[in-house]
Amino acid sequence: MRRNSRFIISTLAFGYAFLYIPLVLVVVYSFNDSRIATVWGGFSTRWYGELLRNEQVLDAAYLSLRIAFTSATFATILGTMAGLALARFSRFRGRTLFTGMITSPMVMPEVITGLSLLLFFVTLQQLTGWPGQRGFSTITIAHITFSMAYVAVIVQSRLSGMDESLEEAAMDLGGRPLRVVFDITLPLIAPAMVAGWLLAFTLSLDDLVIASFVSGPGSSTLPMYIFSKVKLGVSPDINALATLIIAFISAGVFVAWFVIRRRA
Amino acid sequence: MATSVQDHDSLWQRLTIATPYLWLLAFFLVPFVIILKISVADPVIAQPPFTPTIDDAGKLSATADNFVFLLTDKLYAITYLRSVMMATIATVLCLALGFPMAYGIARARAETRGLLLLLIVLPFWISFLLRVYAWMGLLNNYGVLNNFLLWLGVIDQPIQILYTDFAVFVGLTYSYLPFMILPLYATLERMDLDLVEAAQDLGASPTRAFWDVTWPLARAGVVAGCLLVFIPAMGEYVIPYLLGGPEALLIGRVLFDEFFVNRDWPLASAVAVVLLLLLVVPIVFLQRSQARNAEGSA
Numbered sequence: 001m002r003r004n005s006r007f008i009i010s011t012l013a014f015g016y017a018f019l020y021i022p023l024v025l026v027v028v029y030s031f032n033d034s035r036i037a038t039v040w041g042g043f044s045t046r047w048y049g050e051l052l053r054n055e056q057v058l059d060a061a062y063l064s065l066r067i068a069f070t071s072a073t074f075a076t077i078l079g080t081m082a083g084l085a086l087a088r089f090s091r092f093r094g095r096t097l098f099t100g101m102i103t104s105p106m107v108m109p110e111v112i113t114g115l116s117l118l119l120f121f122v123t124l125q126q127l128t129g130w131p132g133q134r135g136f137s138t139i140t141i142a143h144i145t146f147s148m149a150y151v152a153v154i155v156q157s158r159l160s161g162m163d164e165s166l167e168e169a170a171m172d173l174g175g176r177p178l179r180v181v182f183d184i185t186l187p188l189i190a191p192a193m194v195a196g197w198l199l200a201f202t203l204s205l206d207d208l209v210i211a212s213f214v215s216g217p218g219s220s221t222l223p224m225y226i227f228s229k230v231k232l233g234v235s236p237d238i239n240a241l242a243t244l245i246i247a248f249i250s251a252g253v254f255v256a257w258f259v260i261r262r263r264a
Numbered sequence: 265m266a267t268s269v270q271d272h273d274s275l276w277q278r279l280t281i282a283t284p285y286l287w288l289l290a291f292f293l294v295p296f297v298i299i300l301k302i303s304v305a306d307p308v309i310a311q312p313p314f315t316p317t318i319d320d321a322g323k324l325s326a327t328a329d330n331f332v333f334l335l336t337d338k339l340y341a342i343t344y345l346r347s348v349m350m351a352t353i354a355t356v357l358c359l360a361l362g363f364p365m366a367y368g369i370a371r372a373r374a375e376t377r378g379l380l381l382l383l384i385v386l387p388f389w390i391s392f393l394l395r396v397y398a399w400m401g402l403l404n405n406y407g408v409l410n411n412f413l414l415w416l417g418v419i420d421q422p423i424q425i426l427y428t429d430f431a432v433f434v435g436l437t438y439s440y441l442p443f444m445i446l447p448l449y450a451t452l453e454r455m456d457l458d459l460v461e462a463a464q465d466l467g468a469s470p471t472r473a474f475w476d477v478t479w480p481l482a483r484a485g486v487v488a489g490c491l492l493v494f495i496p497a498m499g500e501y502v503i504p505y506l507l508g509g510p511e512a513l514l515i516g517r518v519l520f521d522e523f524f525v526n527r528d529w530p531l532a533s534a535v536a537v538v539l540l541l542l543l544v545v546p547i548v549f550l551q552r553s554q555a556r557n558a559e560g561s562a
Contacts, residue, residue: 004368004371008368008371011364012369015364016383022395023387025408026394026398029401039406078283078287079284082285084280089277089280089364092277092281094285101285101289103554104547109498110499111499111516111519112494112499112536112539115293115523115533116298119298119299119302122312126312148288154451167476205391207501208393209520211547226393226397232506233400234397238397242398245391248393249390253382253386257382261378
């Protein structure tokens with residue numbers, strides 16, 4: 001085995017320190033008793049208590065979770081269909097446009113996506129009266145639109161890494177196309193769908209800019225609440241909130257990693 | 265019998281294609297047409313605050329005023345240039361740090377490689393906003409970095425780090441580093457390291473071997489990584505807002521303020537259209553390079 005040089009090893013150490021030191025500090029300071037977030041005033045868990053009594057945070061978190069759950073589910077359905085279409089139906093009318101529309105939302109700057117969707121909803125409301133109020137439904141639609149692209153790409157790459165002989169064999173044995181899809185194709189791409197759902201869920205929970213554009217008065221998602229607070233500077237209860245999120249996600253990712261490694 | 269299977273097949277196929285297709289047409293393509301439409305309108309004090317494209321007399325009413333204003337007003341030209349410059353510098357920084365890291369991960373032992381990659385991906389799953397926020401506590405005047413420098417004796421009073429361009433570069437590099445490392449890793453991992461060794465055996469210096477062998481072989485990953493950093497960095501809103509100073513006007517923030525603070529919808533739309541035009545070339549480039557990569561691996 002070739003060894004990494006000293007230069008490479010020190011860059012790696014620097015890089016990982018760069019990625020993780022800020023997160024570690026947030027965790028440490030979330031247990032700081034002092035109200036001034038940058039001065040250490042002794043160990044305390046008071047900010048966690050305050051966080052759990054803060055109704056605004058709980059409402060925002062509940063709204064964000066509802067949006068993330070709904071949009072991830074629809075994004076997985078639509079994204080799987082799009083991935084199937086791209087990987088299995090090689091020629092159909094408008095395929096180039098379809099491919100472009102799938103990949104563009106992933107790289108489009110969020111301000112453009114957000115602005116275009118808001119102007120769309122405003123125009124739609126003038127023409128049809130819907131959506132009367134922007135909030136849950138408009139944010140969910142926006143999130144489905146950009147996260148279905150990620151699901152489609154994951155499903156497509158899983159399908160193109162898999163040969164079609166199993167599906168063809170099932171067809172040759174007289175399986176109806178719909179049965180073949182549900183009995184053969186879907187079980188094979190299930191891991192990709194799960195990964196896609198999780199990614200869509202995370203992207204939705206994470207989004208600030210697009211949600212800020214398409215939400216209406218009175219509906220703040222969790223990132224919108226956090227942003228309105230941190231605009232004013234460092235705040236101890238946001239440290240506590242960040243620690244909870246970091247702990248929860250790290251635990252989830254590590255458990256998933258161990259499960260996958262066990263199986264492999 | 266055969267025809268009925270065929271019919272069933274095509275109906276199912278059509279449904280699979282049409283459902284996501286129609287969704288994207290409605291919620292992705294149509295909104296862009298609307299942005300284009302509003303960018304050629306005049307602002308008015310009304311609800312909605314812009315003039316209709318077809319006026320009451322049924323005549324087409326469109327104006328290029330917003331675009332003329334963007335191109336002639338110095339502030340906007342400078343902001344666009346600054347955004348390109350900031351995004352370019354962030355891309356170079358990501359590449360400088362990301363390349364050796366990706367290289368090191370690709371050459372690490374198989375057991376550690378998985379863990380190293382996981383640690384690159386993990387921050388990506390943690391809220392972007394909170395990761396940017398984490399730097400606010402680190403960089404402010406009474407923050408950890410200033411205290412550390414004071415303790416070292418490098419400085420004798422706190423220096424302004426937060427709310428400067430430096431802080432924006434740190435934030436951009438930090439946030440987009442995984443986007444650089446992952447495509448680089450993907451190409452470096454596939455690369456045959458014997459080639460580098462062969463070059464060195466034949467007398468090439470390590471530097472020479474790097475530029476003549478490693479770099480050309482890694483080029484696809486470099487291109488993909490750079491574009492994945494540059495494109496979103498151009499429209500970035502949160503990082504300049506939280507880490508940059510009040511003068512850190514990047515185009516994403518200008519668009520946001522033009523819309524929400526000044527409520528000039530037509531001008532905000534024109535800002536978006538120009539930003540999109542600036543990004544069309546890199547986006548098309550990225551899509552073609554990814555299509556080529558997909559063909560290469562299949």
